[in-house]
Amino acid sequence: MKTLRLTLAAIAATLALPALATKTLVYCSEGSPEGFNPQFFTTGTTHDASSAQIFNRLVEFEVGTTNIVPGLAQSWEISPDGLTYTFKLRRGVKFQSTPKFKPTRDFNADDVIYTWHRMADPNHPFHKNSPAQTYAYFADMGMARIVKRLEKIDESTVRFTLNAPEAPFLANLGMDFMSILSAEHAEKMKAAGTPEAIDREPVGTGPFALMSYQKDAVIRYKAHEGYWDGRPKVDNLIFAITPDASVRYAKLKAGECHLMAYPKPADLAAMKTDPKINLLQKEGLNVGYIAFNTEKKPFDNKQVRQALNMAINKQAILDAIYQGAGQVAKNPIPPIMWGYNDKVKDYDYAPEKARDLLAKAGFKDGFEMDLWYLPVQRPYNPDGRRMGELIQADLAKIGVKVKLLTFEWGEYRKRSKAGEHQAMMIGWSGDNGDPDNFFTPLLSCDAVKGGGNNAKWCNKEFDDLIARATRTADRKERAKLYEQAQLIVKDEAPWVTIAHSVRFEPVRKEVRNFKMAAVPTNHYFSKTELVK
Amino acid sequence: MLAFLLKRLAVVIPTFIGITLLVFALIRMIPGDPVEAMSGERGMDPARYQQLLHEFGLDRPLPVQYFEFLARALKGDLGVSIVSHEPVLREFIDRFPATFELALCAILFAMALGIPAGMLAAVKRNSPVDYGVMGVSLAGYSMPIFWWALLLILFFSVHLGWTPVSGRLDILYDPPRVTGLMLIDTWLSGEEGAFRSAAAHLILPAIALGTIPLATLARMTRSAMLEVLRDDYIRAARAKGLSPLRVVVKHALRNALIPVVTVLGLQVGVLMGGAVLTETIFAWPGIGKWLIEAIHRRDYPVVQGGILLTATLVIVVNLIVDLLYGVINPRIRHPR
Numbered sequence: 001m002k003t004l005r006l007t008l009a010a011i012a013a014t015l016a017l018p019a020l021a022t023k024t025l026v027y028c029s030e031g032s033p034e035g036f037n038p039q040f041f042t043t044g045t046t047h048d049a050s051s052a053q054i055f056n057r058l059v060e061f062e063v064g065t066t067n068i069v070p071g072l073a074q075s076w077e078i079s080p081d082g083l084t085y086t087f088k089l090r091r092g093v094k095f096q097s098t099p100k101f102k103p104t105r106d107f108n109a110d111d112v113i114y115t116w117h118r119m120a121d122p123n124h125p126f127h128k129n130s131p132a133q134t135y136a137y138f139a140d141m142g143m144a145r146i147v148k149r150l151e152k153i154d155e156s157t158v159r160f161t162l163n164a165p166e167a168p169f170l171a172n173l174g175m176d177f178m179s180i181l182s183a184e185h186a187e188k189m190k191a192a193g194t195p196e197a198i199d200r201e202p203v204g205t206g207p208f209a210l211m212s213y214q215k216d217a218v219i220r221y222k223a224h225e226g227y228w229d230g231r232p233k234v235d236n237l238i239f240a241i242t243p244d245a246s247v248r249y250a251k252l253k254a255g256e257c258h259l260m261a262y263p264k265p266a267d268l269a270a271m272k273t274d275p276k277i278n279l280l281q282k283e284g285l286n287v288g289y290i291a292f293n294t295e296k297k298p299f300d301n302k303q304v305r306q307a308l309n310m311a312i313n314k315q316a317i318l319d320a321i322y323q324g325a326g327q328v329a330k331n332p333i334p335p336i337m338w339g340y341n342d343k344v345k346d347y348d349y350a351p352e353k354a355r356d357l358l359a360k361a362g363f364k365d366g367f368e369m370d371l372w373y374l375p376v377q378r379p380y381n382p383d384g385r386r387m388g389e390l391i392q393a394d395l396a397k398i399g400v401k402v403k404l405l406t407f408e409w410g411e412y413r414k415r416s417k418a419g420e421h422q423a424m425m426i427g428w429s430g431d432n433g434d435p436d437n438f439f440t441p442l443l444s445c446d447a448v449k450g451g452g453n454n455a456k457w458c459n460k461e462f463d464d465l466i467a468r469a470t471r472t473a474d475r476k477e478r479a480k481l482y483e484q485a486q487l488i489v490k491d492e493a494p495w496v497t498i499a500h501s502v503r504f505e506p507v508r509k510e511v512r513n514f515k516m517a518a519v520p521t522n523h524y525f526s527k528t529e530l531v532k
Numbered sequence: 533m534l535a536f537l538l539k540r541l542a543v544v545i546p547t548f549i550g551i552t553l554l555v556f557a558l559i560r561m562i563p564g565d566p567v568e569a570m571s572g573e574r575g576m577d578p579a580r581y582q583q584l585l586h587e588f589g590l591d592r593p594l595p596v597q598y599f600e601f602l603a604r605a606l607k608g609d610l611g612v613s614i615v616s617h618e619p620v621l622r623e624f625i626d627r628f629p630a631t632f633e634l635a636l637c638a639i640l641f642a643m644a645l646g647i648p649a650g651m652l653a654a655v656k657r658n659s660p661v662d663y664g665v666m667g668v669s670l671a672g673y674s675m676p677i678f679w680w681a682l683l684l685i686l687f688f689s690v691h692l693g694w695t696p697v698s699g700r701l702d703i704l705y706d707p708p709r710v711t712g713l714m715l716i717d718t719w720l721s722g723e724e725g726a727f728r729s730a731a732a733h734l735i736l737p738a739i740a741l742g743t744i745p746l747a748t749l750a751r752m753t754r755s756a757m758l759e760v761l762r763d764d765y766i767r768a769a770r771a772k773g774l775s776p777l778r779v780v781v782k783h784a785l786r787n788a789l790i791p792v793v794t795v796l797g798l799q800v801g802v803l804m805g806g807a808v809l810t811e812t813i814f815a816w817p818g819i820g821k822w823l824i825e826a827i828h829r830r831d832y833p834v835v836q837g838g839i840l841l842t843a844t845l846v847i848v849v850n851l852i853v854d855l856l857y858g859v860i861n862p863r864i865r866h867p868r
Contacts, residue, residue, distance in 0.1 A: 026703060032825070034615050042572070133617055134584065140574055215626050216817030217700060238703050242815040246682055250690050251697045378573075410564030417575060428573050441574065451575050 023530045024236040025511070027523060028248040028257035032216045032241055037199040038179045039119055040133045042140070044521055047176035049239055052522035053221055054096070055179035055204035058087055058112065059170060063524050064282070064515045066337050066433030068170055072107060072180055072205065082165030082473045087112075089156040094226035095182045096209035098201055100192075103184055107205055109152040114183035116150050119143070126186055130199045137177035141431070146172075165471040167478060171432035176520055179204065207232045207526035217241055233513070233529040252277065252506060258530070259507040259514065261523075265323045265382065271506045278509060282516040283336040284501040287329050287438070288380035288427035290371070290391070291454035291495050296422055303361035305493040309347040310354035311398045312496055317390050321383050322499060329497035331486045332438055336500075336518055338475065339435040339482035344490050346497075355398045366399025372416070372424035375406045380427035380501050387425065387498070417451030425498075426454050433519035435482045439466045443489065457494035540854055544847055551843045552605065552836075556598050559827070559835045565590060566614045566830040588614055590832070601836060610837030615829055620837035623822065629712025630700060631818030634810070635803040637734050638742035639796070646746040647792065650753025654761060655780060665750060672747035677809040681740040685813075688736060695736050698815040702729040737814040741806050745799040752795045756788035763787075790861055797853030801846045 031045045038051035051057075060071035070076075073087035093107035117124045119135040120143065138144070146169055148161045162169060172178065185203040189195050202210055205228065208221035219239040223232040240257050242248045248260040249267050253274070263271060271279045292299035292308070299305060314328045330346035333339065358366065371391060374384025381387065384406070392402040407415060416424055431437050440447065445463045447453035462485050469481040489495070505516055512529040567576070567584045576584075585591045589600075604611065610620035646669075653665040689697040696702065700714050707714075707721035715734070718726035760766065761784055769779045808820035815821075819842060826834035 024703070035617075042570070130617060131612075134587075136570070139580060140576075212706065214817065215623075216821055217815065218703060218706075220703075220706065240699060240703060240815070241817075242698055243821070244698075244813050244815070247685060247698050247813055247815065250685050253690055254693065254697050256697055256699075408563035410568035413571075413573070413575060414568070426573065450577070452573075 022235040023233070024238060025234040025525060025528060025530060026238045026240055026257040027525075028242045028251050028260040029219075029239045030241075030245075030248070030261045031243055033213075033219070035133075035199060036202040036210060036213070037130070037133075037181070038176045039115075039135055039138065039181075040130070040199070042137050042177075047520060048522045049219055050202065051176035051179040052206075052520075052524055053208040053237065054202050054206045054210055055181070056093075056206050057174050057176075057178050057180065058089075059174045061174050061433060061517070061519050063517050066285070066519050068174055068433075071174070072112075076170075078170075078473050082167065082471060083162050085160040085162070085169065086153070087158050087160075089158065090228060091156055093205050093228045094224075095185070095205055096203050096224050098203060098209065100194075100197065100201065101185050101188055101203055103182065103203070105184060107180070107182075108155045109158050110183045111180055112158045113150060113152050114186060115179075115181045118181070118186075119177075120147070120150075125190075126195070126198070129186075129195050133199075135177070137175065141172050141175070141177075143172065165473070167470050167473055167475075168432070168434040168436040171434040171437070175432050176522070207524075208237050227526065229526060232526045234525065237525055249506070252508065255508070258511045259505060259523075261505065263504050263506055265325050268324065268504055271504075274506075276509055277506045278511075280505045280507055280514075280516050282503050282505075282518060283327065283334055284379060284503050285334055285336060285430040285433065285519050285521070286380040286428060287332055287334060287500055288378070288425070288498045289329065289332070289495040290423055290425055290498065291421075292423050292493075293419060293421050293454075293456055294494055295419060295456040298361070298363060298367055299422065301361050302492060303357050304363065306347065307354040307357040307361065307398065308395065308400070309493050309496050310350045310357065311400070312391055312394050312498075313349045314496075314498060315349070316394075317387055318499055320390060321381075321386055322501065324502070325382070325504060326499040326501045329500050330490070332442065332489055332495065332497060333435050333482075333486075334430075334500040337430070337433060337435055337438075339479040341483040341486040343483075344486050346490070347493075351394075351397050358398060358400075363399075366401065368401040368403065369395075370422045371402050371404055372412065372421050373404055373406050374425045375412055376409045378427055379429055379503075380499065381425060382501075384425050416454050419456055421454070424454060430519060435478075436466065436470050439482065439485060440470070443494070455494035457492070459488060459492060462488045462492075536858065537855070540851055544851065547847060548844065549602075552602055552840060553598070555836050555839045555843075556601060559830070559832055560594070562827075562830070564830055566832060569828070569830045588832075605837070605840060610840070611833035613826075613834045614831045615826075615834070620833050621841075623834065624819065624838060624841050626712075627818050627822050630714070630816060631804075631807050631811070631820065633713045633715065634734065634737055634741060634816060634818060635800070635807060637738035638803060638806075639745060639799060641738050641742040642745035642749050642799070643796070646749030647753050649746075650750040651757055651780060651785065653750065653754045654757035655776075657758065662754075666754070669747035669750040672743045673751075675743060677740055677744070677806055678813055680743060681736070681810060681813040684736045684740055696729075696733050698733075698813070700730065700733050700816060701726070702733075705729060737810050737816055740814070741803060741810040744802060744806060745796075748795055748799065748802075749792065752792050753788065756791045757784055760784045760788045786860070790857060793853055793856055793860065797850045800849045804842050804846060 033046040033049035034041050036050045038047055038055060057071045058073040059068050062069045072090055072093060074090045076085060076087045078085055089109060095103040095107060097103060118126045119138045121127060146162055146166050148163045151159050153159055182203045186198050189197045207224055207227045209224050211220040211222050213219045221237040223235050225231055242251060245262055245264045249263060251257045252260050271277050292305050294300055318326050318328055330344055331341060371388055373388035374381055388404040392404060395402050428438060428442055441452040443453055443457060444466060445458035448456050448458050465481050465485040469478045472478050507514055510531050512531055514528045517524055566588060567581055612619055613623060649665045653662040656662050685697055688695045705723055705726040707717045707723060707726055710717050710720055714730040718730040766779060766784055769783050807818060808824055811818045811820040812824060819838060823838045
C-alpha cells in the first residue's frame with residue numbers, strides 16, 4: 001500500500017513538474033479569426049491568429065520596420081531586366097506535427113508550388129477545397145496579372161517569371177496571404193478522406209502550432225519544437241479573445257493577460273503611469289486625408305486646393321481628435337516607410353494667406369461646399385464627425401461654407417468611387433510597406449477609373465514617375481523617384497494630408513523582447529520571454 | 533389539454549412566418565451588403581463584386597431568395613455563413629450552450645432574489661423594507677447593462693480580485709467538450725479547480741444579465757402578492773389560525789405566481805437581448821456576440837438563421853409557460 005502511494009506520488013510529481021515549469025504567454029486579442037488559412041482572408045485579426053503564428057513566407061518583414069528580410073527563402077536573385085525572381089530555399093525547415101499529421105519531409109520547392117497554384121490555378125485540385133472560399137488578397141494585389149509562371153528549378157530553388165517588371169512584387173511575397181502551406185499535409189488529408197481539415201487544422205513552418213480553437217473564446221498554440229529560427233522562448237501561447245477594450249485593460253491589470261491590442265485612447269494616460277505596464281508605441285503604416293474631387297469645380301483649380309490646405313489647422317485636429325495617438329501628415333506615405341521625403345515642406349496654417357490666394361483664384365467671397373465625413377472609426381481617423389466640425393470652423397474663417405454629410409460606410413465608398421463627392425475624408429492602411437502600395441492605388445491615373453483615386457487626380461508627370469519606380473529594381477533609385485513624386489503631390493494639392501496614426505500597445509513588465517511590428521500589424525512572439 | 537395545445541400551436545405558425553419575413557427584410561434594409569462589407573478602402577472591382585454576389589445567391593430577385601430561405605429553413609437547413617463558410621446551424625449549436633448556461637444562471641439568480649424580495653416587500657408594505665426593495669429594483673431596472681457590467685468588473689475583479697474579469701474558464705483548463713455547458717464539462721473532466729473556475733467565471737455575467745429580470749420579478753411579485761393578500765380566503769386562512777409564513781407561502785404565493793410566471797416567460801426574450809451586451813463585455817462566446825458580429829459584416833445567413841432560431845426558442849419557452857399555467861391554475865386549462 002505504501003509503495004503504491006509512493007509510486008502515485010512520484011507519478012504526480014513528474015506530472016506536476018513540467019506543468020510548473022511551462023511558460024504560457026497570454027495575449028488579449030480583439031476579435032475572432034474568420035479561419036486559419038491565411039490565403040482566404042484579408043483582415044488583420046485573422047492574419048494575426050493564423051499567418052503570424054503558424055506560418056512563414058518566402059520573405060518576411062523585419063519586425064518593427066518595412067525592410068524585407070529572408071524567410072523561407074534564404075536568398076534571391078532578380079534578373080537585370082526585372083522579370084525573373086529566383087529564390088534559394090532554406091534547408092532543414094520542419095513543418096509542425098499535429099495529432100493527425102506527422103510530416104515525413106522538410107519544407108521544399110513543392111510546398112511553394114502547391115501554395116501558389118492553389119491560389120493561382122482555378123483547376124488546381126485544391127483550389128476549391130473549402131467550398132465558396134475565395135483568394136481575395138491574391139486577387140486584390142493583382143498577383144495573377146503580375147506573374148507569368150512559377151517553376152521548380154530543383155528541390156530548393158524556385159523561379160517566378162513576371163509579365164512586366166514590378167518591383168513591389170517582392171514585398172507582396174512577404175504578405176500574409178503568401179504564407180507557405182504544406183503540400184504533404186494536403187495530400188495526406190485528401191488521402192484520409194478529410195480534405196477540409198487542411199484549412200481547419202493548419203500545418204505550417206511557423207513558431208507556434210495550433211492546438212485548439214474554442215470559438216469566440218480562446219485560441220491555444222504550442223511552441224514548435226523544431227522551429228528553424230530557434231524554438232520560441234515560451235511553451236504555450238494563448239489568444240484570449242476579448243472584444244471590449246475596457247475589459248481587455250481590466251484583464252491586463254488583473255494579470256489575466258500579458259499584453260493587449262487596441263487600447264482606448266482615453267486609457268493611455270493611466271497606462272503610461274501604471275508601474276506594472278510598459279506602453280509601447282509605433283507609427284502606423286497609414287494616412288488619413290481629405291480628397292478634393294479635382295474633376296469638379298472649384299476643386300479643379302489648384303489655387304483653391306492650396307488655399308484650403310493653408311486654411312486647415314492640422315495641429316488643432318491632432319490635439320483634439322488623436323489625443324497624442326497621431327502625427328501631422330505632410331506626405332501621402334508615412335515617415336516610417338522608405339522613400340519618405342522629409343524635405344517636402346507642408347503648407348503652413350495661414351488663414352490670411354489662404355484668403356488672398358482664394359481671391360486670386362476668383363473666389364473673393366468664398367464659396368459653398370460639401371464635405372463628406374467618415375461614418376466609421378478607422379485606424380487613421382478616430383472621429384470623422386468631429387474632424388469635420390473642426391474643418392468647418394477653420395474654413396468658415398476664409399469664407400468657405402462647409403456642409404457636412406455622410407452615408408453608411410458601404411454606401412460611402414460606393415458613391416465616392418462614382419465621384420459623387422466634392423471633398424471627402426478617407427484614408428489608407430498599407431499592406432506591405434512598399435511606397436507603391438500607397439501611390440498607385442490612391443493617386444495613379446489608372447486608379448481614377450478603378451475608384452481608389454478619390455481625388456480623381458491624374459497628373460502625367462507624377463504618373464510617369466511612379467510607373468518608372470515600379471519598373472526599377474534598385475531600391476535607392478526607386479526611393480529617389482518617389483521623393484520627386486511627393487513634391488508634385490504637395491504642390492498640386494489634390495489632398496489635405498491630415499495625419500498618420502500612432503499605435504499603442506500596453507505590455508506587462510514581465511514580458512521581455514516583444515517588439516511591435518510595422519508591417520503587417522501582426523504580433524510576433526517567437527523571441528518573446530516571460531520573466532518573474 | 534390537447535385542444536388547448538393545438539390552439540396555441542395554431543398561433544405559433546403565423547408568428548414563425550412573420551419572424552422569417554421580418555428578419556429577412558430587416559437585414560436587407562440596412563444599407564450595404566456582405567460583399568461590400570468585405571472590401572475595405574481598397575474596394576473591389578465590379579466584376580468580382582458581381583461574381584461574389586452570384587456565388588452567395590444574392591443576385592437573384594428578393595422573393596426567390598426569401599422563399600428559398602423559408603423552404604430550406606423548414607427542412608432545417610439554414611444555409612452557410614458567408615464569413616466562416618460553416619453551416620449556420622452548426623455555428624449556432626457550437627455557441628448556444630454558452631448562452632443557455634449564462635441565461636439559466638441569470639434567471640435562477642433573478643428568481644432566487646427577486647421573488648423573495650417581492651414577497652417581503654408586499655408583506656411589509658409601506659415599511660422601509662418595501663421602499664428599499666422597490667428603490668433598488670427600480671435602479672436595477674434602469675441600469676444600462678454595459679455600464680453595470682463594467683462597474684462589476686472594476687469592483688469585484690480589478691479592485692478586490694475576487695472574480696475573473698472575463699471569459700468562461702481559466703486558460704489553464706481545457707476540458708473536453710461534452711455538453712458545451714462549462715459547469716458540467718468541467719465537472720465531468722474531474723480536473724481539480726476547473727469546476728470552481730467555471731463557476732467563478734459565471735458569477736459576474738449572471739449578475740449583470742440577471743439584474744433587469746430580478747428587478748422586474750421583484751416588482752411583479754410584490755404587486756401580485758398585494759392583490760392576493762387582500763382576498764377573502766387569505767383572511768379566512770389567517771382566521772383559521774395558520775402561521776403567517778404558511779399563509780404567505782402556501783396560500784398567497786401560489787395564486788400570485790400566475791402573473792409572475794408570465795413575466796418569467798417574457799424574460800427569456802429580455803435575456804436574449806441582454807445577452808448581446810453581456811456577452812460582448814464578458815467575452816462570453818455565445819449567440820449574442822456571434823449575432824452582433826454577423827450584423828456588422830452583413831452575414832445574411834447567420835443573421836437570418838440565428839435570429840430565427842433564437843426567436844423560435846422564445847416562442848417555445850412562452851408556449852411552455854402557457855402550458856404551465858394549466859398546471860398552476862387549472863381554470864385556464866378548461867376555459868368556460
